[in-house]
Amino acid sequence: MRRTRAAAACAVTASLLTAATACGGGSTTGGGSNDSPKTLTYWASNQGASIEVDKKVLQPELDKFQKQTGIKVKLEVVPWSDLLNRILTAATSGQGPDVLNIGNSWSASLQATGALLPWDAKNLAKIGGKDRFVDSALGSTGARGKDPAAVPLYSMAYALYYNKKMFADAGITKPPTTLDELIADGKKLSKDGKWGLGIEAGSPVENLLRGFVFAKQHGTDFFTADGKPDFTNDAAVAGIKQFVDLMAKDKIAAPGNAEYAQNQSVSDFAKGKTAMLVWQSASANLKSQGMADDAYGVAPVPVQSGTPGADKQVNSTVAGINLAVFKNTDNLDGATKFVKFMTSDGEQKILNTAYGSIPPVKTAQDDPAFNTPANAVLKDTLAKSAVALPQVPDESQFETTVGAAVKGLFADAAAGRPVTTDSVKAALEKAQQQMPAK
Known part of the structure; x- marks a missing residue:
């Protein structure tokens, strides 16, 4: 039933779909494993002025992660015009990245495909727990009453x-x-x-x-x-x-x-x-x-x-980017470590400063970089006058x-x-x- 729903989504946009290809990170076995413990494939969304700008922002952080863990991250920055269709194709084919950015409004739809790792209490504990994140950001991580399908990465308004x-x-x-x-x-x-x-x-x-x-x-x-x-x-x-x-x-x-x-x-x-x-x-x-x-x-x-x-x-809208893990990853432990790294206080400050967004991690918001006049408008909007798209x-x-x-x-x-x-x-x-x- 979950595959049927995703296939219907793909049919709606068939003329825009790109061919599904193996991306070097996803497993074809249908369940998360640790068969490739030293590599990860990461699809990042285009947040900066260009894909090249994103690479300059992200690559030093991925190199830092590799130095800390020994895990090499293969980065692909995907334009917004292609991102949803690429994800839906990966969800139906079973072949895609290990970790990926998703628009937070897509969380419930992608959750329904069954392709994403649920962030239950056990998985959330591995990255510091649910309470680290701002409530409004957690409100766009999946359908109500279900475990989140992703965790917040950048908050925007x-x-x-x-x-x-x-x-x-x-x-x-x-x-x-x-x-x-x-x-x-x-x-x-x-x-x-x-x-x-x-x-x-x-x-x-x-x-x-x-x-x-x-x-x-x-x-x-x-x-x-x-x-x-x-x-x-x-x-x-x-x-x-x-x-x-x-x-x-x-x-x-x-x-x-x-x-x-x-x-x-x-x-x-x-x-x-x-x-x-x-x-x-x-x-x-x-x-x-x-x-x-x-x-x-x-x-x-x-x-x-x-x-x-x-x-x-x-x-x-309650805008933002969530970080998700494909359930069939070849490196489940590494993917979890990567999510923990990207949502750590230090990385949240670096990445959200680079993109002009607001950290969805509470303790990272205390940094002076997020108390500028521009960010005050964004934070006030998120708190008082922004609404989530239908979940x-x-x-x-x-x-x-x-x-x-x-x-x-x-x-x-x-x-x-x-x-x-x-x-x-x-x-x-x-x-x-x-x-x-x-």
Whole structure:
């Protein structure tokens, strides 16, 4: 049954799947073993400005781990556009890495495949115990009532990044706090070949994450209380249309953003081509692209009206990266040691500083590096106004289908085709039809 669910997820995205290949770390025996005690294969997600940046951040730490344990870690940094499909292919084929990064919102879906090692009390004790981790981060590690399918590695939230000079030149004295202010400021800033807001509209995952927040502000979760897809309700349609209208109607985002899918909107912001960016923990990414810390400000993402908070005032998903172990690893002991190493206080400080994220390990958060003004916004958002994506087994398919639907709507907007309530509803209806039958 678990393999059938994963196969259905793969079928949804068959046109995007890459061929399953043996990655040198996974066992084909179906159960964890220690047949290869001196090697591990690690799939890391692309967190920095580029894959090369990630390699420069991670390789010294992997070398440190090898020196401590004698275990060599083979690193592959996987782009977000490929990561979920690569994982699903590995889950169904039984051949993949030993350890991997997953988007925290995928935890319940990947848990349902049965491919990931459960982090029960015994396994958690090997890495210092459950109590080391922040509760909000643990809330996105798998379905409620089950042992976590992964452990938190990086915690992130969305914030509004704004170019101080571009704001001053346009006579704008403070960052917007409401959607109307965001649009009004964006129109003032969209001139002379520059744009008010950057959007990663070619990325299904990014579209889903931002679209979900817009829809949530209208009062929907996209799923009924019993976990059935409900993508075409009025609130979902209104939220998604409002998001796409930033390009289609309000025209504060460049039509070319409809093709952006891998940090291009961050690059545009760093180069002064756009004045505002809504992004997950972007400070380190911007620094790596040469943007000075004092060139931009960081503020909470605007809401419909009022101030960020719970329910319809949410302004971010509970974003983050979890670290998982494939159950069929050839080096179960080494994989566990690697997870312990990556979630140690020292490594948490190094890695989260490098990526501008927040450590999900409580004691690591005490470091002064995580008490900057930018991080204060992120921590406050995570504590007060961020919401987890639905922790349902079909969550990864939800991201894929709705994210692709929103991508198509942005393509319509970029091409000058009308984006209407009816066209948004039709796109969401098509997405819902692609979900696994209940």
